[in-house]
Amino acid sequence: MDRVSNLPDELLCHVLSFLPTKSAALTSVLSKRWFNLWKLVPNLDINDSLFLHPQDGKGERQEIQRSFVDFVDRVLAMQGDSPINNFSLKCITGRVHPDIVNRWICNVLKRGVSDLSLYTHFAKDLDDYLYRLPKEMFVKLSLRNERCVDWYFRDMGSSLPMLKSLDINSDTIVCGEFEKFITSFPMLEELEMGTMKWEDFNVTVSSANLRSLSLHGSGIEGWDDFENPKSFSFDAPNLLFLNYSELVPEDYPVVNMGKLLEAHINLMVTDEQMKRVREPNHDLLEGDDEVLQFSNVVKLVNGTRNVQRLTLTSDTLEVLSQCCDSMPVFNNLKFLNVTSEEGRGWQAMPSILRNCPHLETIIIQGILHYVTDECGDVCPCISREGKGRSLKSCPVKRLEIQGFRGTMKEINMIKHFLDYFSCLNRLDVFVEDNDPTQLKNDRV
Ligand SMILES: *[C@@H]1O[C@H](CO)[C@@H](O)[C@H](O)[C@H]1NC(C)=O
Ligand SMILES: *[C@@H]1O[C@H](CO)[C@@H](O)[C@H](O)[C@H]1NC(C)=O
Ligand SMILES: *[C@@H]1O[C@H](CO)[C@@H](O)[C@H](O)[C@H]1NC(C)=O
Ligand SMILES: *[C@@H]1O[C@H](CO)[C@@H](O)[C@H](O)[C@H]1NC(C)=O
Ligand SMILES: *[C@@H]1O[C@H](CO)[C@@H](O)[C@H](O)[C@H]1NC(C)=O
Ligand SMILES: *[C@@H]1O[C@H](CO)[C@@H](O)[C@H](O)[C@H]1NC(C)=O
Secondary structure (H helix, E strand, O other): OHHHHOOOHHHHHHHHHHOOHHHHHHHOOOOHHHHHHHOOOOEEEEEOHHHHOHHHOHHHOHHHHHHHHHHHHHHHHHHOOOOOOEEEEEEEEEOOOHHHHHHHHHHHHHOOOOEEEEEEEEOHHHOOOOOOOOHHHOOEEEEEEEEEEEOOOOHHHOOOOOOOEEEEEEEEEEOOOHHHHHHOOOOOOEEEEEEEOOOOOEEEEEOOOOOEEEEEEOHHHOOOOOOOOOEEEEEOOOOOEEEEEEEOOOEOOOEEOOOOOEEEEEEEOOHHHHHHHOOOOHHHOOOOOHHHHHHHHHHHHHHOOOOOEEEEOHHHHHHHHHHHHHOOOOOOOOEEEEEOOOOOEOOOHHHHHHOOOOOOEEEEEOOOOEOOOOOHHHOOOOOOOOOOHHHHOOOOOEEEEEEEOOOHHHHHHHHHHHHHOOOOOEEEEEEOOOOHHHHHHOOO
């Protein structure tokens, strides 16, 4: 023993960590030094059959069961808060209650265990319900459901304090007040939820740890008895990635996500709203018409102005036409991805392109769009003075056009881009392969 005792502490600790916990614990009765070392052993390997010996019926004796539970409790208590790497727990005699097992698991989870190995068997009389891992276990939870995920009323609605990643994909998700819902996951870094049926008038996404957020509302297909939110707030100062689709609310009272690097924004509008947005004289609209509030979208856009990569859908472009005059400067934006469709306009394009002084790449999914007076000089649809002016100042080097259908109109637009994007050195055009008839009929 003496020669062993002369070894340095770290080495002894290491040796102890390979012993089954029972033997290691025995060494602690030998001397104070061993006792102190034993407290620091970073691996525990506990096997109840070493104590309870099911084969000789000893385990049936209550005091031995209790002494096993006491032993493990004492070991854990003695180690206090010291960090732990491996925790291997074998409760195979069936005599230890699941609640006790979960209590031990929670203890090592709090101490940062990185490798947890469980081998359990519970006797029928102890386990009249299915064994449930403690909710502190869950670090990543992925949930798929065809119908409704009702987080609010089920027991899963309670707090999951260790959860870092939550991903729910369902036809419908209801979760009560969102601000409260999100406080159930204080450690959450990644959140993905769709399709939301909002129960809030004012939705607030507030989280200090959140890095990645994907949130999708049901948009136009929302149930009649669920109102769309009146306002939407983002208070997520450490968010890096946002993928957001939702009908346009009236306001964005708080938009705090200054670290955002990548945003995908899909603001959905109904055809009815679209008609009213295009009304040349907004004065004729009723005072409470929600489209009059569309200009508040500038608050959301302003909050994303530090992004490097931005994706905007065709509806979003149409909504942004309401805040062209206050478009922020996207100083870091290198990559812009826009979708376009024939029913939606490009009025916001000139002001976006003029406000991206470091843009390198543009991807346009389909270049046909609804022609208005205000697409400005970005396209040649309406001839005008100062042709191509906002393109000339744009430093974009690479343009990719997806969904090309081969119409004359598209070819004219591409020519216009080539004429006026003065820094362009690469153009890729991809033909729409889902629409071969169009290409045939309009072939040039
Ligand atoms: C637990 O200990 C028993 C008794 O020594 C042994 O038979 C069994 O293999 C051990 N179980 C595991 C999973 O190591
Ligand atoms: C911890 O567990 C892992 C995987 O089960 C194993 O590879 C490793 O050797 C264990 N470490 C110790 C010190 O027992
Ligand atoms: C929602 O927020 C608006 C202000 O943005 C406030 O006037 C209204 O009372 C709020 N509604 C609810 C139900 O909290
Ligand atoms: C954003 O979310 C939509 C809807 O769930 C999904 O189709 C799309 O792939 C997501 N985009 C990214 C970049 O994750
Ligand atoms: C954009 O945000 C900045 C910083 O939060 C603020 O100073 C500025 O007034 C905002 N601009 C608009 C148009 O909201
Ligand atoms: C560009 O946006 C479209 C539509 O939102 C999306 O499908 C595509 O994956 C995006 N491309 C990139 C490179 O982000």
